[in-house]
Amino acid sequence: MKPTHIGWRAACISLAIFACLLLVWHLATAPKAGSESARAGVSAGAPADDEYARLMGKSSSSPVKTSGFPGLAQMGETMRKELANPFYDNGPNDKGIGIQLGYSLARVGLGFAIAAVVAIPLGFLLGMSPLMQRALNPFIQILKPISPLAWMPLALYTIKDSSISGIFVIFICSVWPMLMNTAFGVASVRRDWLNVAKTLEVTPLRKAFLVILPAAAPTILTGMRISMGIAWLVIVAAEMLVGGTGIGYFVWNEWNNLSLTSVIFAILVIGVTGMLLDLVFARLQKLVTYTE
């Protein structure tokens, strides 16, 4: 009874906070206050403003002046339009949010998958062999703190393909948490279980898949979850740099179009997608977690 009670109260507070945020947004972007101050203060600059407005293709006698930051109504309109047709494709600079998101997810998925294929077996090796752990540790310690974007010029120069460079950057940022966690998980498998496997003369392959992998799975999944979080952070920045397609490019493109509503919409989409990705890994984590 009590947990649901707390759940309802939390939901109510969340909704209240959300309503407050919307209200603040609405008040901050409301046209009234802005136009009044404009009328009162800046009469001298008015002709120049008019001329600028005309140059920009807008009428100088527009009845309401806004602060420039989009209001809730404009925001709603953009969201409605984008969500009504997320997969349209009108050439390289005008694609629907769904298509852009798809590009980003594909890059993250591919880079992440390659990283998993490399990091998990390598992590096994590090976890099982203290010698290799020591031998490779200096490389890992130096490579790990490098911002993945710092690799971008090198990737662009050697790979000569912006899209693959993006995938490479995702790979390089996802690989470390998975590698470290796999190595740690494998190294800290309980001695007892290994002794059981020893006394049963279990073959190395069976031991790896039936004892060590399930024992280390929760730790490995934690690493994958962290990696996915970082990859989703990095993909936006990477796509802003390389351009062409993807949600990061979409944000940058809309900024160049001065379409703030689209930028805000894209930010929301990035947030929701990131949350969903994290949820998937949380679910997977729950699946492999065992209680002793």
Next chain:
Amino acid sequence: MDKAFLTVENLNKRYADDGLPVFDNVSFGIDKGEFVCIIGHSGCGKTTILNVLAGLEAPSGGVVIMDQREVKGPSLDRGVVFQSHALMPWFSVLGNVVFAVRSRWPDWSRSKAEEHARRFIDMVGLKGAESKKPSELSGGMKQRVGIARAFAIEPKMLLMDEPFGALDALTRGVVQDELLKICSATHQTVFMITHDVDEAILLADKIFLMSNGPRARIAEVVVNTMPKTRTRESMHHDPQFYRIRNHLVDFLVHRSRRIQEAGADSVDNLTLIVRPGLAEGAAEQAPVSTPAADNFPQAAA
């Protein structure tokens, strides 16, 4: 030179190269079908001896020979029941036992292995709990799964490291009875560590008493002269019970330390074979020279 099923000769173990050995000059033999308990204070190296027998640890010196072959590493010939049960929490009860069965007989089909595993799960009285995860079981049930797993590979010898140490008295009794039943049915050779004197008297044919470490050794072998048919409920009515019990407790309280203080080089450096259960005077206390294995009389004597 001797016919014992398992022979241990001059085993010693030191953890630091220049330090004193934990135990020294440990020699004994175990016959096929014999149930042996080893009792001693903490730190005398009981678990190390068991690990050496299991092949999980290497001794600093000495040899272990089982069935005419030297024990060099872990083997399916020796099943181990761990103190902490060591069940894999991601497998079900059945999965844990099947894992062991399929390690022993890799070419068996899944259904054959499961059928075999079920037989041993039934034997320890866990029918109906096959699909449960270890975390859903009580301590006693977990330990029974550990025993089923060890028995299921039909080892030549069973090694148990304080298997009931973590159980409450009631559960312990139930699982002991279960173990006794299975052992007498299968004539399993068992080497078991325990701290519980009553448990040793109930289960063991012979009880090895270790002096305190460092430089611990097996000071006495107590032959359990009580009838094989003894049960937990009735054995304390047998006059032998208290004689054996007092002997064991006296050893743990007084003699285990005195023997260590006397030093391993003293003339007392012998393993005594005693039968305190027999009436006063009838107990021959014949000192025998090490390795004692040479002179072990049959437990039934």
